Amino acid sequence: MIVSKTELLAVLRQYNPWWGGGRPADLPTWRRAAFREVSEWMLAPPAPRALLVSGARQIGKSTLLLQVIDELLSRGVKPEKILYVTFDHPLLKLLGLDGLLDLWHEREPEGEGTEYLFLDEIQYTKDWQTWLKHQVDFHKQRRIAVTGSATPLVVEGQESGVGRWHTIKLATLSFFEYLQIKKITLPQIPAATSLVQLFDWSTTEMALVTTEAQPLVGHFHEYLLRGGFPQCAQMESIFQAQKLLREDIVEKVLKRDMTALFGVRRVLELEQTFLYLCLHDGGLLDVADLCKNLGIKKATATSFLDLLERTHLVHRLPPFGYGKEILRAKYKFYLADAAIAPSVMLKGKSLLEDPAALGAAVETAFFKHVFTRYYQKSIGFSYWRGGKKDVEVDLIADIEGRLVPFEVKYRSQATGIGELKGMQQFCLEKSVTRGYVITKELSDFSVLPLGSNSETKLLKIPATLACFWLGQSEVEGIS
Numbered sequence: 198m199i200v201s202k203t204e205l206l207a208v209l210r211q212y213n214p215w216w217g218g219g220r221p222a223d224l225p226t227w228r229r230a231a232f233r234e235v236s237e238w239m240l241a242p243p244a245p246r247a248l249l250v251s252g253a254r255q256i257g258k259s260t261l262l263l264q265v266i267d268e269l270l271s272r273g274v275k276p277e278k279i280l281y282v283t284f285d286h287p288l289l290k291l292l293g294l295d296g297l298l299d300l301w302h303e304r305e306p307e308g309e310g311t312e313y314l315f316l317d318e319i320q321y322t323k324d325w326q327t328w329l330k331h332q333v334d335f336h337k338q339r340r341i342a343v344t345g346s347a348t349p350l351v352v353e354g355q356e357s358g359v360g361r362w363h364t365i366k367l368a369t370l371s372f373f374e375y376l377q378i379k380k381i382t383l384p385q386i387p388a389a390t391s392l393v394q395l396f397d398w399s400t401t402e403m404a405l406v407t408t409e410a411q412p413l414v415g416h417f418h419e420y421l422l423r424g425g426f427p428q429c430a431q432m433e434s435i436f437q438a439q440k441l442l443r444e445d446i447v448e449k450v451l452k453r454d455m456t457a458l459f460g461v462r463r464v465l466e467l468e469q470t471f472l473y474l475c476l477h478d479g480g481l482l483d484v485a486d487l488c489k490n491l492g493i494k495k496a497t498a499t500s501f502l503d504l505l506e507r508t509h510l511v512h513r514l515p516p517f518g519y520g521k522e523i524l525r526a527k528y529k530f531y532l533a534d535a536a537i538a539p540s541v542m543l544k545g546k547s548l549l550e551d552p553a554a555l556g557a558a559v560e561t562a563f564f565k566h567v568f569t570r571y572y573q574k575s576i577g578f579s580y581w582r583g584g585k586k587d588v589e590v591d592l593i594a595d596i597e598g599r600l601v602p603f604e605v606k607y608r609s610q611a612t613g614i615g616e617l618k619g620m621q622q623f624c625l626e627k628s629v630t631r632g633y634v635i636t637k638e639l640s641d642f643s644v645l646p647l648g649s650n651s652e653t654k655l656l657k658i659p660a661t662l663a664c665f666w667l668g669q670s671e672v673e674g675i676s
Contacts, residue, residue: 200288205300208288215276216305221263225427227377229261230668231367236265238363239313239340240272246360247333247341252367253509253533254454255426255445258344259283261367262315265342269313277305283317290321294328312339319343320458333361346450347458347508368569369425369534371668372417372562372661378430381416384409389666392633396644396656407639410662414639417661418549421558424536425565439540446471446541450508459504466493470501474511474530475538479560479591481527502530509533512568517579517593529580535562552608559660560591560605563635566667567594567603581623588619602632605660611641612657614648624653635660 210216231250238248250258266279280301284290289297294316319325325343332339343362376383386409389395395403422439423430429438451468455461469491474482488498505511510533516526532538535558539548548554568578577595581602582588592603604620606612612634614621620632624647634645634657642662647653 200291202300202303205288205292206304208286209280209282209300209304212281212283212286213276213279215266215270215279218276220270221267224264224267225260225378227374228264229257229367229374230371231365232261232264234365235261235342236268239265239269239342242340244363245333245337247329247343247362249362249364250342250344250367251364251509252344252346253369254346254450255428255442256367256369257427258346258367259317260427262317262342262344266313266315274313275310278310279313279315281315281317284321285318294322294325310338314339314341316341316343318345320345320347330361347454366569366572368565370427370430371425371566371569372420372664373668375420375423375425375430375668376413376416376665378427379416384412386410386662386665388669390670392656392658392663392666393631395658396631396654400643403642406662407642407659410639410659410665413661413665417664421535421555421562422539422546422548424534424540426534426536429536429540436543436545439536439543439545442536442540443543446510446537450510454508455504459507461504463497466491466497467501467504470498471505471510472541474505474532475541477530478532478538479529479557479564482530483527510537512564514564514592515579517581526582531561531564534565535559556605556607559607559635559637562664563603563605563660564592566664567592570667570670571596581619583619583622588622590619590623593623600627600629602629603635604632605635607635607637607660609637611638612636614645617655620655621647625651629653631656633658633663635663 214220214222235248235250250261252258262281266281269279270276282289282297292300322328329341329343332341370378386406419435422435423432424438424442426442426445429442432438432441447468451471452464455467456464461467470487470493473487473491484495484498488495491498502511502513506513512531512533514529514531516528518526538558539545548558571594579593579595581590581593590602591605594601594603602620602623604617606616617634620634623629624632630653632653632655634655636642636657636659639659639661641657642659643657645655645657647655
């Protein structure tokens, strides 16, 4: 061993201050919506599985684990039974998983009782999937939570990991979480247990809510600029927040993680591909056009897009349909957070002065909220284009065979039925009775009949309120 055990134990003690009577330091008072689920899995797991928390860098995975550790300590778990490490640390990466446990048990001999292992950024360790499978199968006294910033955690380990771990996909902060972190006084807005219930609200109820929600609009726009990355959200300067986010993505993910995890050598072309996506956020991606503009081959571009999805920087949205009708269709790509595009290009507040870019950012933010709220229910998401491809619906959710369409129209003027031809055609063709239109102005909150001869109704709901309620239901466990 090129490093002494004394040095390694010093590192472990640094990461585990509770061994000496301390507690996790500098923890925020706010908690992510996922805190409840992670703590429940560690306190009383519903199944004999490990827990895998996956998500992009800098979204609070490490803080989440430390908050759960603090909760365990508060509940009387013996400090020596809790181990936390991050494999971002070069010495711990060198030590490896088995070496780590051996060193821990030299200090704290293995005995009776449950052991709690919290392993951060485990993707940097060798053969982690096989190791974790072995732990779950043969060491029932251990409860293990691991995090990772890259999807090879899930993809490469799926076959051997079936039934061995439960995955929680951690997204960037929801708008509701952002307001909590910023310590914004929340207006007196009634909770919406689901968006469906809003169809039954009276005109008076909607008008009262829009009046109460007015102060949220400015915060929502700032949320689009700062994003849902906790550290960036709390910085005073929007420009500095965007600069920090750009450095985290370009320097740490594109240049470091991609090289270390996937062996990427053509980093400049990868960065250019990502910039291209930033310029086309939420739009249909023409791979041929991307290749032509960047001078790269289709196989290279396809590989880059796959890697960006694996590192949780983008979501790939397939076209709606089956078989031949989608084989040649294009995919839509959403960035993982609305603030990524303006941050990578250091746009400051200019996003708010560009209606097209602002509309794309709102669509990205809304998609993230819907996806985060419902992904665990195995809902399929897609977009739809009409037969002649001249009309479109931004987002289709398939909930056990029931189709729910969403269209984002973030414009100053009220949205009428004439601006919703794609929604009209889709609802009529697929016999859909309810759809949603995400609007800009708070006053544009109402139920809109699709037509005099149709039973279909569309709910026009301002984006500020839609994201607020979707994030609130996630935090408070509203069904």
